[in-house]
Amino acid sequence: MEKIGIKEIALRANVSTATVSYVLNGTRNVRPKTKERVLKVIEELNYRPNDIAKSLKSKRTNTIGVIAEDVTVFNVPEIIDGINEYAEKNDMHILLTNLRLQKRVGYDYANTDHYQKHAQDAVSNLLSKQVEGIIYIGIHPRDLTGLINTYNKPIVYTYCYAQNECSIQYNDEQASYDAIEYLVSKGHSRIAIISGLMDSIPSRLRFNGYYKALTEFQLPFDPQFIKVGDWGLNSGYHLAAELLKLQEPPTAILIMNDLMAAGALRAASEQGMVVPTDLSIVGFDNREFSAYLSPGITTMDLPLHDMGILAMKALYNRISGTNEKTEETPLCKLIERESVAGPRAALK
Amino acid sequence: MEKIGIKEIALRANVSTATVSYVLNGTRNVRPKTKERVLKVIEELNYRPNDIAKSLKSKRTNTIGVIAEDVTVFNVPEIIDGINEYAEKNDMHILLTNLRLQKRVGYDYANTDHYQKHAQDAVSNLLSKQVEGIIYIGIHPRDLTGLINTYNKPIVYTYCYAQNECSIQYNDEQASYDAIEYLVSKGHSRIAIISGLMDSIPSRLRFNGYYKALTEFQLPFDPQFIKVGDWGLNSGYHLAAELLKLQEPPTAILIMNDLMAAGALRAASEQGMVVPTDLSIVGFDNREFSAYLSPGITTMDLPLHDMGILAMKALYNRISGTNEKTEETPLCKLIERESVAGPRAALK
DNA sequence: AGAATAATGTGAAACGTTTAAAAAGGGTGA
C-alpha cells in the first residue's frame, strides 16, 4: 500500500493539486463535474488528507494541549470531559500531558521549583508540537502565580487559582454561603466549620462565605466552632470528635470536603450520635462514595464539567481572537441527601 | 516576535541549516566549536524546533491516539495514567479522543452500528493526524470483534475483549478463582455468586473461575447460589436478599462488582445480619467507596495501571517493529478489608 | 458576434524540517 497524497489524486483525476485542495476544503468554487471526478478518485483510493502537511502550510494545528497535574485525581476526568465536549464541537483535538505529580516518588509539593520544571517541560513539548493553546488543570487548588512561560500562546488555568492569568474557577465563597443558608433554612444556628488547609485559596474563600453568611443571618460567630483540617478522612474524624465534645456542641457542621465529612460521620456514630437527627453535616465535592455511605452525605457538587467547557471556551476565544472575555464563574450545586435535618433542639 | 526557524539560526550562527539540524538531533558529528556557536544562538533566540515540520519530513510523529469510550468512568483514568507512564518514557505523546458514550443522549448500547460510526470517525481523525498507533479503551467490558479499520496502523485494545486483535486484559478467570480460594481458606464452603450481565465476557470468565474453584476444592455446586445481576447497586441488593432468604443461605458471596456488593451490604443489614460475622462478601473493582463503607469491602483490585502500561508497551513494540509479542496478562489482587471472616458455623 | 466579466483551473512557491550526496577542510605520512 503505497502512500497516496494529493498529487496522486490530482494525477488520476486529471486536475491540478490546487483543484483537489479546493474540493477538499471548499475553499473555492469548483465545477460540479470536476468536483465529482475528484471526489470519486478520493473515494476509490480511500484517501485521507495528511494533517501534518496541512498544518505546516496553514499554520493551524487545531490542537490544544491539556496539562493535568494528575489525571487519576477524582475531579480531573470530568473536567477533561468538559474540555473535550467543547473542543469536539469546534473540531479541536487534545494533546494530553499528565504530570503524574501524585505518583512521582519523593515529590515535594511545597517546593514550587520542583514541579516548575516538570510543568515548563510539558509546556515546551506541547509548544513544539505547535498546539494553539494550553489548558492547565491543577489538582489541589493552589496558587500558581503565572509561573509558566507559554511564549505568547494563550493558556487558561482551571481548578487552580492563577493570578494575572485567565483562570476558570467555581465560586467558592458563594458555595460556602449557600451551604450555610441551606442549614439556616433548616433551622440551624449553631453551625461549625471544618476547613481544609488554610494555605489553599479555596479554603480561605469558603471560610469567607461561611463568615459572611453568619453575619448576614445574624448568627453568633464562635471561635470554638472553627476547625482546620488537612483534607484527610482522619482529620475530619478527629476534628468532628472535638466539636462534639464541646459543652455546647454545634448542631451542624460544614465540612470542606467529603473525605473529612466521612470521617466526621464515623466520629459521630462512635459517640452514639445519629446523623442527621443529632448532627447535620454538609460536605463538599460530591464524591461517588458520598452517595453510598449511610446516611448519604448532603454535599456541594462541583461544576467540573462546566469548568472544562468554560475553560475550553475561554481558550478557544483567545485562539480565534474573539475578544469577548466571557469568563463566567460556574456555581456549585447542593446535592441533598440524608445527612441534614433540622436541629434536635428545634424538634423538641 | 517573528517566527524563527532553523534557517534563522543557521544564518546567525553562520552555518548551514543541515548543520543546525545535526547539532539539534545529534545525527552526525559536528565540531565542538561550531556546535557551541549554534547552541548559543539557539539559546539566545529561545528557539524551539517545529515538530510539525519535523514530522512531515521524517514521517514520525511520536504520537499515538488514545480512544476512550468515556474518560469519566472510574477505571479509565488509571489506565490512561499507565499508558502515559510508558509513553513518557519513550518520548511518545498522546492525542486523546473521548467518545463520551455514556453521555450521548439516546445512545443505544445494544446497537453496534450506532457507536461504530463514532469509533470509526475517531480513528479516521487520528489517522489524519498521523498517529503511529492507537489504543482503544472500552469501558464496560464487551466484545468488539475487530470492528475498526485502522488502515494498517497498529491498534491495541484494552479493557474490552477484542477477538483477533491485540487486546490487554487482566485474567478474569484467575481473579474469580483466587477470590474463591481465599474464601475457602477462611473456612467457607457455602459460597454463592452474584454475576454481572451474562452477555459480557468477563462475567462468563469469572463464572468459569468460580466453577473451576468449586470443583477443584470439591465444594457442592448449588444452582440456587447462582444469581445474575445487572451491575447496578439495586440488583445486588435484591439478589443478595434472595440469597439470604434461602432455607440454607450461603455463608459467603462473591459479587462481580463493588456496586452490587454495596447493595448486598445494605440487604444484609436490613435483614439484621452483620457482615462479616453472618455473611462474608468479596467484591470486584476496588472502587474508592469500598474503603469507606462499613464494613469496608474486601475486593479484587483491577490492575488498571498495569494494563495501561502493557497496552502502551504492546503498541510501542508494534510501532518499532520489535516483534517480541510480550502480551502479558496482569493479575487482579485481593484487597483485604472487613467484609470477610470465617463462616459463622465454623465459629460455633 | 464580440467584448466584458465572472467562474474555474493551473503552476509554482512556500511552510520548517531532514538527509542524501557532494564539497570542503584538516591531519597524516611519505
Next chain:
DNA sequence: TCACCCTTTTTAAACGTTTCACATTATTCT
C-alpha cells in the same frame, strides 16, 4: 609539499499540503 583519507560542512531536494497570481474557459450583456 603533496596525495590521501577521514571528518566536518554545505547544497539542494524532498515531505504533502495551501494559496497567490495568473491563465483559461464559460457566461452574460449589448
